Amino acid sequence: MIKLLTSESARLCDRRQIEKGTSSLLLMQRAAEGLFDFISGKNFKKAAIICGKGNNGGDGYALAAIMQEKGLDPTLFCTEGELTGDAEYYSRKYTGRRMPLSGNENFGGFDVIVDALLGTGVNKPVTGLYKAVIESINASGIFVLACDLPSGLNATNGRIQGLAVKADATVTFAAMKTGLVLADGPDCCGKTIVWDIGVETESCDAYLAEEKDVASCFRPLKSNTHKGTNKRTGIIGGSKNFAGAPLLSLMGESALRTGAGLAGIGFPDFLYDAFAVRALHTMLYPQKSDNGVIAFDEKQLDYFTSCDAVALGMGMGKCADIDKILRFICRKENVKVVLDADGLNNVSGGAIKELGARLVLTPHVKEFARLAGKEVETVLNNPVEEAKNFAAESGAVVMLKSNTTVVTDGDKVILCNFGTPAMATGGSGDLLSGVTAGLLARTGDRLNSAVAACAVTGTAAKIALKEFSEFSLLPADTSLYIAKAVKLLLRAEKAQRY
Secondary structure, three states: OEEEEOHHHHHHHHHHHHHOOOOHHHHHHHHHHHHHHHHHHOOOOOEEEEEOOOHHHHHHHHHHHHHHHOOOOOEEEEOOOOOOOOHHHHHHHOOOOEEEOOOOOOOOOOOEEEEEOOHHHOOOOOOHHHHHHHHHHHHOOOOEEEEOOOOOEOOOOOOEOOOOOOOOEEEEEOOEEHHHOOOOHHHHHOEEEEEOOOOOOOOOOEEEOOHHHHHHHOOOOOOOOOOOOOOEEEEEEOOOOOOOHHHHHHHHHHHHHOOOOEEEEEEEHHHHHHHHOOOOOOEEEEEOEEOOEEOOOOOOOHHHHOOOEEEEEEOOOOOOOHHHHHHHHOOOOOOEEEEOOHHHHHOOHHHHHHHHHHEEEOOEHHHHHHHHOOOHHHHHHOHHHHHHHHHHHHOOEEEEEOOOEEEEOOOOEEEEOOOOHHHOOOOHHHHHHHHHHHHHHHHOOHHHHHHHHHHHHHHHHHHHOOOOOOOOOOHHHHHOOHHHHHHHHHHHHHHHHO
């Protein structure tokens, strides 16, 4: 896993390193060396370096000084006024061509633009001259290299602050920033390179999951393994308005594709015919219904009390019996429940508080805001902290779904960016819940199962895109590649070991 820092933590790590005796000028020099290493590797010769007043601008000035020492002739585009911190030192060290920023820059003749304008401290909309300069950079058509973070991007939450530089590559220092992988970050940063400047990052705010990190959920099977060894999975969902019979069946099959031994599907009894013609590998458990939704019935829920993990809530509509069903299933001491969609919308806060240690919650941002009693903007502005706090208070593992999903047990936070925009289609989250339930049944590990499910489902979608357009991909298409995704991820982990 890759360490991630928020803007505040990155500044704190810098300060602690300086307090230990490392010169701030040396840190700036090392940062500039990272930028130059990238530029020289690309064989860029004519650089336009855009420098602000702070330390990010200082990195740009230091880069200009290095390039001049190497016989190159970069041009500085600088903000007017007094420089702060160590930027003044490197500004004096560079003696070449410089021009004041106007907002109407013409970058013709350059082969690279280095964005060292604003850095990691941006937390309000970019306006005035800075906005005009960013517009000029984005309109240039020239390769853009961002220094530490694209200007205008929030380093903590990844949201664009009015306008941000769209970089082709970003050299970030000491550690990845959470904002580079959350929200708008991936669209702004391009290829990201972490450059070591000698700053210790013993602790971090979150981790970014890698392909090799799913291995703990796929231990080699023993020779005497049987279906009971691989555990039972249950899927409960559907209603009159959300029949979804094929999709729920695919969820059960995807649970089996990730190693579960048995999978059973619970659905409203009036949908039996639809399920019967589709379910080849899953067992069917029709449930009593009332006004088009599942109604609580102990006898018909009996199979699910024997499961090791159950995914509950997909397409259930306004089911008044969610709490009863959840509590009944959880009579079995070790059963875990993946609560999704209408399960999240209808469950009571009391049930979550009472059973949190058994739950994996899979909300998107709006669902999470309702659960946590927060405004959507509050969640978007700090998704890592909000998800972590809710998980800590409830005892549940939270999978806050977005382009980069935040997975946390209230202690450890893991960000998962395995997916693709092609998954922005109704039903993708349902498929994710089925995969999560399958992994959870077999391993019993809520946090790692959630991470592995993100990896498997996202990887399957990417494999599917070899045959489907990103505008045409459906969850059913993704489900066809679950097995290939598992094999690919295990191959990546094996390659890492050897």
